[in-house]
Amino acid sequence: MTYENLDAKLVNALLGDGRASLRSLAEELDVSVTTVSNHLSDLEAEGVIEGYTPRIDYDAVGYDVTAVIQLQVEGNALPEITDTLRDHQQMISVYEVTGDYDVIAIGKFKDTDGMNDQIKALLTDPDIKASNTSVVLNAVSENEQFELDVEDA
Amino acid sequence: MTYENLDAKLVNALLGDGRASLRSLAEELDVSVTTVSNHLSDLEAEGVIEGYTPRIDYDAVGYDVTAVIQLQVEGNALPEITDTLRDHQQMISVYEVTGDYDVIAIGKFKDTDGMNDQIKALLTDPDIKASNTSVVLNAVSENEQFELDVEDA
DNA sequence: TACATGTGATGACGTACGAAAATCTCGATG
DNA sequence: CATCGAGATTTTCGTACGTCATCACATGTA
DSSP states (O other): OOOHHHHHHHHHHHHHOTTOOHHHHHHHHTSOHHHHHHHHHHHHHHTSEEEEEEEEOGGGGTOOEEEEEEEEEOGGGHHHHHHHHHHSTTEEEEEEESSSOSEEEEEEESSHHHHHHHHHHHHTOTTEEEEEEEEEEEEEEOSOOOOOOOOOO | OOOHHHHHHHHHHHHHOTTOOHHHHHHHHTSOHHHHHHHHHHHHHHTSEEEEEEEEOGGGGTOOEEEEEEEEEOGGGHHHHHHHHHHSTTEEEEEEESSSOSEEEEEEESSHHHHHHHHHHHHTOTTEEEEEEEEEEEEEEOSOOOOOOOOOO
C-alpha cells in the first residue's frame, strides 16, 4: 500500500498550522522528514496547495463592514464587469453564478460610507441592469477551509 | 514615532508568502530578526493574525461545485439555523445579512448530486421560509486577502 | 520499477537574553 | 507658558545556541 492518505493528512495537518515545520509534520504523521518534503513539493506542484497565507482578521484592522453584492449584467459585458470587480482589491470573492443575478461579489469596507461610495461608483456602469446589496450583520463563519477526507484502510 | 507601518508591512509581506522565514522578512523590511519576531507575536496576540493556512484548491481535490445559498428564516430560529450551517463543514462562509434574505451561505460540494442532497436536507427545516440557490459557474476570485494600507511619513 | 527511508553535510532558521537606542513621563526652571 | 532633562519605559538590536530544511545518494521494500 502506498500512502494514498498521506497527502490528505498532510493537507489537514497544515490546515491546523500552516507554518508547521516539516519535522513536526513528519512526527505527527509518523513518516520521515524526507517523505513529508517530497509529498509537500508534489502537492504544491500539482496546485493542490496554492501557497500559504496568514488568516487576517479584517475587523481588527478597521474593515468593519462586509457586503454581498448581486448584479444583473448585460450578457456580453460579463467579463468586463468581473474584471472590474476583481481589480477592486476590497472584493474578496467574485463569482459568476446561475439564478436571478449573474454576479455575486463579497467585499469588505472600512465603514458604510466607504461602502456606499464604492457601490455607487460601480453601479454607474450602464451594463449593470440591476443590483442588490446585502450588508453582513454577523459573519458566523468566513473562509473556513475544511479538512479533506481520509479513507482508512 | 514608533513603526506604526511595520505591522502593516509585516502583514502584507506574509500575505505574499505565509511561510516566509523571520530572517527573510527582517531583510525585506530592513529591521532585525528580533523585531520581526516581537511584532509578529504581538499581531498574533492581538488577533490581527489568526493563524496560518495553506491555500487549498478544492477544485483540484474533487470539490467541483460551489453554491451560494440564500435563506429566509423565522426570526427566532436564526441562531439555530446558522449553527447548523456552520457545522456543515462544507460551508465555507455563513453570513447573517440584511435584505431579502436573512442568511447567505457559501458551500463547496463534490458534484451537483451531493449539493442537491445536502440542500434538500437543509430545507426540510420548518423554520426556513424560503430559499434561493445560485450555482457558481466561474470563481473569478475567491477568498482573496488584500494588503493593508501603509501610510508613509 | 516505484516509493519510502536513512544518513550526513551545509547553510538557514527560531528563540532567548542582555545591551543599546529611542521614546515617554512629568516636575523643575526660566 | 514653553522648554528642559533625569529617570522610567518601550522598542530595537546583536549574539549565541540548538534546531531545522534541503540536497544527494545509498538502502530497503512491495
